Amino acid sequence: MKKIILSKLYHKDKNQIRINFEYNYEIKEYVKKHPLVKWSNTYKTFYLPFSKENANNFCVYLRKKNYLVDFKKLQNNKINTLPKKLSPEITSSIDLFKKWLVQMRYSNNTIKTYISMIELFFKFHSEKNIQQITKRDIEFFNDEYIIKNNYSSTFQNQLINAIKLFYTYNTNQYLDLQNLNRPKKSKKLPEVLSLDEIKQILTSIKNLKHKTLLSLIYSCGLRIGEALNLKTNSIDLNRQLLHIKSAKGRKDRFIPISPTMILLLNRYLSLYFPKVYLFEGQANAKYSTTSARQVLKRGLSKTNITKRVTLHTLRHSYATHLLENGTDIRFIQELLGHNSPKTTMIYTHVSTTSLQKIKNPFDDFNI
Structure with a gap:
């Protein structure tokens, strides 16, 4: 029986229901047909707005195809609800960082990804300013936000890249960026057509x-x-x-x-x-x-x-x-x-x- 896992996702300043499954064309096409389901380019996943009613209705929708639905993570996975706005100081620093990325000719996609990740990181640490961030704050964010919300190792690596680049621009002499541990990358072989x-x-x-x-x-x-x-x-x-x-x-x-x-x-x-x-x-x-x-x-x-x-x-x-x-x-x-x-x-x-x-x-x- 084909299995679909539902978990929580914080995306676009709202709680969402994340939809995970081992790739299957039939499942993908069926999930996409649901009127509330959307695709996130940031997290590379399908999702729909979080609510008990939406979760129940979506489970019924999946069971019509006899798919096995695992919603334990939806019940137990805690999401940190982050503030919607950043402090003026942080906002100003991120704006300057964005202009610097443009000047350094980073691609639009890279700029968009890095800025969204930096904003997410500082919303999580909303009580701190830029110079107060330590290596332990980054590790804590990984443990309490990325891991608990079941984000990918690719997302985690991108976040570390974004933070390192941000602090290369905004020098913090007390932040040890050289020894930030990265998750192991999965070694997946590419799909090839004959x-x-x-x-x-x-x-x-x-x-x-x-x-x-x-x-x-x-x-x-x-x-x-x-x-x-x-x-x-x-x-x-x-x-x-x-x-x-x-x-x-x-x-x-x-x-x-x-x-x-x-x-x-x-x-x-x-x-x-x-x-x-x-x-x-x-x-x-x-x-x-x-x-x-x-x-x-x-x-x-x-x-x-x-x-x-x-x-x-x-x-x-x-x-x-x-x-x-x-x-x-x-x-x-x-x-x-x-x-x-x-x-x-x-x-x-x-x-x-x-x-x-x-x-x-x-x-x-x-x-």
Whole structure:
């Protein structure tokens, strides 16, 4: 029986019901259909407003599908209700920190995440000012807020990054930032699609713009932000090169475009005539990430693929297929824009070609 765990979450200055389950496409789609359920990009979880009535109604809704509902954490998990406002002094410091992040050219997503985390931290320690915070205050916040509210290790690591950067800007000589302990990261392997599954998705999409977008993400191993930030002058059709500008880590790189992709791009450009961005939405604005996800979702719905597939899965699949075709890992690192070869090496663990070359000792038995 499929199990769903309900627990408490403090989000957007309100208590919420957090919905946890081991990834399952059927459960995800059913949960999303509930009129009160929303998705939090901050906590990477589904949730709905906290109330006894909502909890009871949602349990009934889940049991219609015979899902097992565990709501013990909803009953026992204490949430610290935080103040809605920060002191003027803290607010002013956070505003200056935000301006500094902008000046240092951090991405909008990073700035938004770090600011929300710093605000959360200081709401928890609302009785203290910036210079009074100690290492023990950070550990206490981890114990009494992050752990008790069942937030992920990724969230905890991001919080530590945000605090360290905040105090790099707002110097506190008494705060020992070097020895802040971090939780161990889970070592999850990326989901990878086969070549046949990639073809299923791309051939299921009839809209030329949508097909070109997903094809380019896969054929060049792009992050979704990189694809949507492409401008019409990012493509050199004569040299068959794609110029990625100011990608993650503010790095530029060139990626070769396959001849088949060139043909598809030419068809797309001759029909749509984008003005600024290669992929444009309404009023010539940049195409949105939400719209791109919907394109993939509709494509997947027309296939028999049951894996957990995101736009980033296309990038993982591109890298894995390159490795399986014999491409040197150093070239793959360059194409993906990875700083460290260690990041790229993860694809050696999901390459079926590499795994199939391993001789199983059981083959030496004559049974």
